[in-house]
Amino acid sequence: MKFYTIVELGGKTATGMRVPPxxxxxxxxxxxxxxxxxxxxxxxxxxxxxxxxxxxxxVSAE
Known part of the structure; x- marks a missing residue:
């Protein structure tokens, strides 16, 4: 399965990508x-x- 999203900053260091329901x-x-x-x-x-x-x-910052 493939979908497109944006990497989001969720605090000072927490990053992640939103996944549609x-x-x-x-x-x-x-x-x-x-x-x-x-x-x-x-x-x-x-x-x-x-x-x-x-x-x-x-998503890791590394």
Whole structure:
């Protein structure tokens, strides 16, 4: 599955990407699905997390 989003700053150092609810639903794995993310050619594994009423993917500053 592919979708486009923007990296957001959620505090002094916390960064993440908002995931649309319809994407989370389409994955069919609950509210914290494990995913593989490719960002600018770099691939990593993570989980989508509900935070403040939206779904987010964490992004490391490294």
């Amino acid at each position: 319809e994407v989370v639903e389409a994955l069919g794995a609950g509210k914290r699905p494990a995913v593989s993310i490719t960002l600018n050619g770099y691939t990593y594994r993570s989980t989508i997390a509900p935070m403040g009423g939206v779904y987010m993917l964490p």
